[in-house]
Amino acid sequence: MIRVEGLSKTFVQGFWMRRVEAVRGVTFSVDAGSVFGFLGPNGAGKTTTIKMLTGLIAPTRGRAELLGAPIGDPRVLRRVGFLPENPYVYPYLTPREFVEMCGELSGLRGAACRDRARRSLERTGVWYAADRQVRRLSKGMLQRTGLAAALVADPELLILDEPMSGLDPVGRREVKDLILEERQAGRTIFFSTHILADVEALCDRVAILRSGVVVVSGALSELLRAEAQSTEVVLGQVGGSLAGALEAAGLGLAWAGDRARVEVPGDQVEEVLRQALEAGAKVVSVSPHHTTLEDLFVREAIQGEA
Ligand SMILES: Nc1ncnc2c1ncn2[C@@H]1O[C@H](COP(=O)(O)OP(=O)(O)OP(=O)(O)O)[C@@H](O)[C@H]1O
Numbered sequence: 001m002i003r004v005e006g007l008s009k010t011f012v013q014g015f016w017m018r019r020v021e022a023v024r025g026v027t028f029s030v031d032a033g034s035v036f037g038f039l040g041p042n043g044a045g046k047t048t049t050i051k052m053l054t055g056l057i058a059p060t061r062g063r064a065e066l067l068g069a070p071i072g073d074p075r076v077l078r079r080v081g082f083l084p085e086n087p088y089v090y091p092y093l094t095p096r097e098f099v100e101m102c103g104e105l106s107g108l109r110g111a112a113c114r115d116r117a118r119r120s121l122e123r124t125g126v127w128y129a130a131d132r133q134v135r136r137l138s139k140g141m142l143q144r145t146g147l148a149a150a151l152v153a154d155p156e157l158l159i160l161d162e163p164m165s166g167l168d169p170v171g172r173r174e175v176k177d178l179i180l181e182e183r184q185a186g187r188t189i190f191f192s193t194h195i196l197a198d199v200e201a202l203c204d205r206v207a208i209l210r211s212g213v214v215v216v217s218g219a220l221s222e223l224l225r226a227e228a229q230s231t232e233v234v235l236g237q238v239g240g241s242l243a244g245a246l247e248a249a250g251l252g253l254a255w256a257g258d259r260a261r262v263e264v265p266g267d268q269v270e271e272v273l274r275q276a277l278e279a280g281a282k283v284v285s286v287s288p289h290h291t292t293l294e295d296l297f298v299r300e301a302i303q304g305e306a
């Protein structure tokens with residue numbers, strides 16, 4: 001659905017022609033039917049990449065395709081729903097008028113267009129305010145109106161620049177559910193975000209951008225599995241000989257009352273549990289530490305910067 005190869009953007013600004021290399025040779029692709037998370041700290045180049053994908057700005061170098069056609073092809077853009085970073089909604093329109101207008105721009109007409117606009121506004125939870133002027137809406141209501149506009153033409157591909165921004169916890173949950181519903185219906189979703197918990201809950205694949213360069217990309221499950229480290233085992237009724245054997249194997253015990261907590265490398269867990277059971281100890285808990293996406297993000301996207 002999206003193929004990006006060596007995409008770069010250099011902004012040149014001001015009298016001194018200062019150059020900002022916002023995106024530097026980004027390559028990734030997004031498969032049909034997947035949810036792809038595009039991550040990176042502030043200023044990493046996410047919005048700049050999305051603007052190139054949606055034809056708002058021209059790349060300095062590299063190429064990209066949406067649905068098999070070069071970016072900027074107007075026939076293809078009709079099949080793509082786009083939520084910009086700060087959706088601009090004409091202030092004197094109402095959400096209903098704005099979303100209907102977006103539907104018409106995507107080729108919808110008459111009752112079908114009105115119907116789709118209504119359903120989109122219902123799905124994003126602003127139908128109750130459909131006839132208020134946009135300038136009287138709150139930030140979150142504006143975001144929801146922008147999202148309804150992205151959905152109105154039932155697009156095959158959704159490109160969303162920080163869809164959860166400005167939403168309250170209920171709104172975030174609703175947008176999460178909406179993304180899952182769209183995926184269920186076979187759509188492809190590409191979205192940028194800073195909210196890593198949402199990425200863990202939603203995405204099949206991710207790319208992490210740092211200073212305009214992709215520093216990590218791949219299937220989320222594989223990235224996190226490769227990171228899996230140790231397992232915490234808590235034992236009860238640990239006798240002196242078992243404690244001695246574990247200490248001798250280089251596994252330190254931390255005591256809390258009559259319970260001993262021990263950090264075990266992933267490949268030694270079964271052996272430690274076998275030893276413990278044979279020695280008559282009780283296994284209180286076994287909890288693998290999964291490295292969260294946050295650890296990966298902090299290490300690759302923030303600390304890597306130094
Ligand atoms: N029109 C522009 N002219 C000059 N520099 C720009 C322009 N747009 C973006 N930049 C610069 O490009 C870099 C990347 O910005 P971009 O908006 O793509 O980041 P981002 O990853 O979307 O960040 P955020 O998470 O804050 O939204 C920044 O250094 C920014 O200052």
Ligand SMILES: [Mg+2]
Nearest residue numbers: 046047048085
């Ligand atoms: Mg941005």
